[in-house]
Amino acid sequence: MKNYLVILSTGLLLMIGSCKKKGNSVETPDPPTTIPPTTTPTTTPVETNPPNSRYSAAFTGQTRISAVKTTTSFTAQVLTSSLTAPWGIASLPDGRFLVTEKGGNMRIVTASGQVSAPLSGVPAVNGGGQGGLLGLCLDPAFASNRMVYWSFSERLSDGNVTAIAKGRLSSAGTAMENVTVIYRATPAYNGVNHYGGRVTFDRDGNLLASIGERADNATRQMAQYFTATLGKVIRINTNGQSAAGNPFLQTGPRTEIYTIGHRNPQGLAVHPVTGDIWQSEHGPRGGDEINHLKAGGNYGWPIITYGLEYSGQPVGEAQQQREGMEQPVYYWDPVVSPSGMTFYKGNRIPEWENNLFIGALSGQHIVRLVISDDRVTGEERLLSSEGQRFRDITQGTDNALYVITDGGRLYRIDRN
Numbered sequence: 001m002k003n004y005l006v007i008l009s010t011g012l013l014l015m016i017g018s019c020k021k022k023g024n025s026v027e028t029p030d031p032p033t034t035i036p037p038t039t040t041p042t043t044t045p046v047e048t049n050p051p052n053s054r055y056s057a058a059f060t061g062q063t064r065i066s067a068v069k070t071t072t073s074f075t076a077q078v079l080t081s082s083l084t085a086p087w088g089i090a091s092l093p094d095g096r097f098l099v100t101e102k103g104g105n106m107r108i109v110t111a112s113g114q115v116s117a118p119l120s121g122v123p124a125v126n127g128g129g130q131g132g133l134l135g136l137c138l139d140p141a142f143a144s145n146r147m148v149y150w151s152f153s154e155r156l157s158d159g160n161v162t163a164i165a166k167g168r169l170s171s172a173g174t175a176m177e178n179v180t181v182i183y184r185a186t187p188a189y190n191g192v193n194h195y196g197g198r199v200t201f202d203r204d205g206n207l208l209a210s211i212g213e214r215a216d217n218a219t220r221q222m223a224q225y226f227t228a229t230l231g232k233v234i235r236i237n238t239n240g241q242s243a244a245g246n247p248f249l250q251t252g253p254r255t256e257i258y259t260i261g262h263r264n265p266q267g268l269a270v271h272p273v274t275g276d277i278w279q280s281e282h283g284p285r286g287g288d289e290i291n292h293l294k295a296g297g298n299y300g301w302p303i304i305t306y307g308l309e310y311s312g313q314p315v316g317e318a319q320q321q322r323e324g325m326e327q328p329v330y331y332w333d334p335v336v337s338p339s340g341m342t343f344y345k346g347n348r349i350p351e352w353e354n355n356l357f358i359g360a361l362s363g364q365h366i367v368r369l370v371i372s373d374d375r376v377t378g379e380e381r382l383l384s385s386e387g388q389r390f391r392d393i394t395q396g397t398d399n400a401l402y403v404i405t406d407g408g409r410l411y412r413i414d415r416n
């Protein structure tokens, strides 16, 4: 334990420096043009239910921001309902989609909603609890190398881990070839919840993966340990080694760590303008978060949180802010259960440009957040009447949004 504390305090000192820099940049007032004129702002938040906690936000607009409403007429079309608990979706260059299903299958779905047979060559997953075949992403050079990367829960002799594998999509699109497991989170644990499970490439060509803290009291504190990669976002190269430029390359011991202090992070997205990494994270009872990740940042769990234990008791010492720990850009109480997310960078609905779209599970809607200078300036809930748990969302080559749900649906969302 002593070693953990020494390493932790080193990390805290590093963070204090970067916090000061962030403090300056957020003083800049939002330019008046951040909400496109075609989007109608209101003064009422979309959330009308009372919060679980009586905690105060760290800054105005960190939660329950004013609602916005899309004025462009758009349609959500169900392309198929025959997927089985899809978890991740990636847009292929030919206009089709590669989809993971929690139970362990990977399939290709055409733009018209035809679902392929399972691809062969995908290794078995441990599908118990929240585990299974999880998020996926394509290599930035997929068009030439056909490489795919995915996260899954793997059963080892000493417990389950969040693992990352890579493989080549066969020329016929029917198999994953030369599959290799390139990374396993540590330590293994005999639980079946909070695997995290999203993967994405950053602009440097390195792979970011979100890893949960495995839910139980036995592992929760490891989100703050530099010796464990539970409760972390890691950054690795395509061979699974710690990426060049990582924040703890010199200090270790786990040099793949990019950020610490996460609970169950199920969403990662690269900002289309800045290239920065944004993340979504499930809180407990309240305290779902959207974070703007900074290399080496400590995002606080389980020391600071806007949520309560499921029992209604405070988490830890009931703290929401602490020096050296990053605040979420936005949080929800009550929870919406944010999962996969993407920034919209299409031209089909101009008022959505650079907005963040997040699948909400328990919330049963798609969150749209308007963001300016690390502040959320508007929130909208889309497709609330569908009664679906939205799991992941991506943008197609046609600039429409494609969304999968736990109930097996694939939606296409586009302007009329």
Ligand SMILES: [Ca+2]
Binding pocket: 261, 289, 299, 300, 301, 304, 305, 326, 327, 328
């Ligand atoms: Ca946090």
